[in-house]
Amino acid sequence: MPPKRSIADHRSFDDTALLKDEIAPEDAVHLAMSAGDIVLVIDEAGTIVDGSADLTGFPDLPQWIGEKWQDTTTSESWPKIEALLAVKKTNGEAPAARQVNHKGSSGDIPVSYRLLRLSGGALRLALGRDMRDAAALQLRLLQAQQSLERDYLRLRQLETRYRLLFEMSGEPVLILDSENRRIVEANPAAHTLLLAKPGSLIGSKFLAWFDRTAREPLIGLLGAALTSTSVSPINANLAVKGTKLELNATGFRQIGKLFVLIRFNRHARVENAPETAVMDTLEAMPDAFVLTDANWHIVAANTAFAELTGVASINQIRGQPLGQFVGRPGIDLDLISSQLQKQGYARNVNSVIGANDAGQGEPIELSAVQTGKESPHIGLVIRPIARRLGDLPPMPQEMPRSVEQLTELVGRMSLKDIVRESTDLIERLCIEAALKYTSDNRASAAEILGLSRQSLYSKLHRYGLGNLPADAE
Template identity: 55%
Template sequence: MLTRKHSIEGKNPFGKAAELFNSLDADAAMKLAMVAGDITLVLDDTGMILDTAFDPKEFPGFEGWEGTNWIDTVTVESRPKVMEMLAAARRGEVQHWRQVNHPTRDGDVPIRYAVLTVNGGEHRIAFGRDLREAGKMQQRLLQVQQSLERDYLRMRQLEARYRMLFEISGEPVLIVEAATLRIREANPAAHTLMGVRSGSLPGKKLPALVEKGSRDTLQNLVGAALASEHATPANITLTKGSTEVAASAAAFSQDRGQYLLLKLAPHRGEGDGAGASPALELVDQMPDAFVIADSNLDVVSCNNAFVELVQAASADPLRGRALASWIGRPGIDLELIEGQIDQYGCARNVSTVLRVGDDIDGEPIELSAVRSSGEGGLYAFVIRPIGRRLRDLPPGSQDLPRSVEQLTDLVGRMSLKEIVRESTDLIERLCIEAALQYTSDNRASAAEILGLSRQSLYSKLHRHGLGNLPSDPD
């Protein structure tokens, strides 16, 4: 927007104008006029363009204006402005800058002009300044402003949704400063649990609301939440009514500060939820590993047997990690198990491997799993190692037919190449034993009907553990 500051009105004139400008020659006056504007037009009293000065690179398409009326070089909506500037120049009025648009093949070019009368009213000089860069700047500013407004609206909507969920949640929730343990926010359920009037918790220190005997437990919970993504819930006792609650905490950063999201739940006594606590205790003491995973197959909870199986220090660092970090070949076994559960409702005695650390081959395990109903249900896995059971199988020819039938059970534990090699060795051993039985343990005859040399047969007998067969009668 152009105001009085863009014209000469109200400005102090030069004190030595006669001394400075009276002796200006034509060359100096021309340079002064060219410097005063990006484009300069010399006009007669009717608005006819007598001469021009501009950079052709900056204003392509402006050439050849000499002999053309100024009003014919502007757009239709700019013509009244040109007529007003020429009329004001004839009356000798002080000129203000006015924006007009010149049509070109590349679009309209916005230029603001101020007209000055010279040579005793015989000529006018129109000084023009290019507004394209200013227009681009304004456009970018407008786009940034619109983007900020959209982001602000989105943040307001997110804040409104968060506030609504926070307020209507039936679970007591506190937002606490990690450094000072001062409560920043608390939902109505937290006020009800602590037995205080609505809106009175923000600003208070959390330890003051907890009995002295539970303050160390609270401090340990805060330290664990700040040090790890998953902290084991702790039981604390509130000052009001000596209410015992189970507190869980999660740390997050905001505005260069650390905060805690503290969730409280009334602690269930031994008489509450009959059967629930014994069941959980029994699951935790099971000799087989037990894991509960979410819909993404990330660990939610596990018992001590699983902690020992994966050689972890405790269950806390395991929560939230993908079960595929330990179970099966990545991207294969668990997806097949998940598909089997979707199709049949459960997976029974699936053979796979357990990988711990840098162990690529893994240890053979057997896995059974089910999933709870509903969207986003949980998976429950029972895992037991079977490596020792496989190693303890007694060797002998009587087991070979059973091993043939169980070749398909190797799928998932071994690659196809290894299965084929195991099958080849099994068939080779069966054929050698059949040949020895057919020839009454005569190794020379057995080698002949098998198409082998004696040395090759002896080598295969040794490799298959058949060296204790009777010696060659020859």
């Protein structure tokens, strides 16, 4: 809020009579004309009785004389004119200024007025300051602000597009700070390639991810990228597993700092002909193949798995839990994990793919194997069996008793005996379903049913389901 301009705060003249005697009427007129860009003499009725201004800036002033002051202004200025005219006494303080808009032949004229009541009380002086220059300056400021906002929005959109392309790119990319060689940006493909947890690359030392023997060549590559526009790629082994990668480096400057863009050639890793042939074979095989880490997060997969899950590219699902696509929650992968821990492999396990709230998914059969001890990985071969099951003739199922047969016992047996018969029926059906689900693997079936092996063997003997092993007798 601007400070109040009070006459009482000013030092008074020592001899006011001197000024009174020396100021002639002509001097008073000149003083009034100099007090503002436009000066109007207003009577008690609010009528302009006289005025002074530069007619080049206020060409309509002669027509305003004799009219009501508010009639010379736009309608939104009328309350301000009324407020100015309503001031009776200023108490030694300069009255508050009000900005009004005069109606001119060439457009509206903004003027900031202060109203001073003369000592006689019949007339008042409206001292006005032309605000057109200030309004033009405000307009330029507003236009500059709008231009900055448009530029800021355009930069935000560009940044969003850059971030989307960076994150969705299948090419592994890193951005390094040239001063400390730390990673400042890394896309998901780079995290997958370097076997790093999502987000763990940011802020880490770039050289720490590579074998010690490769660090000197890497330092030379980074230095060359900052001084040359054409740098030959180099090969370097990762610190984990010794995987060989091909790296390309490009230097660039941003906000006064130097950075290095690192791009990896994923096809240059593991330059070994037999292993390359294996990877080509897995990619071309008709059955789906997927490789996960020990936590069942997808590391790699072939095209058949992408087609089976309905994704456009493996890069879209790399790093995601396999359980989002394969198996029923809390059942299938837990069963496979149990078999892998006991045997190191799981064979011909029936499961589903694409199960969600909208459907039960497509039946599949999968086999899995776990390799490695320090950083174990799990490989799975998956094949759909819906068509194969549909081609098989329906198998007759002989139940010991049907629901209708059980209800016919009412009146001939007690409720206790009927309940026991119903329990036996349900128990046998569940055991048969568990054996079918686990491909007749009785250890896994016992685990699914929450039974011990001995208890399951006892129930198999009771219901005559299959031959028992010799040690279970």
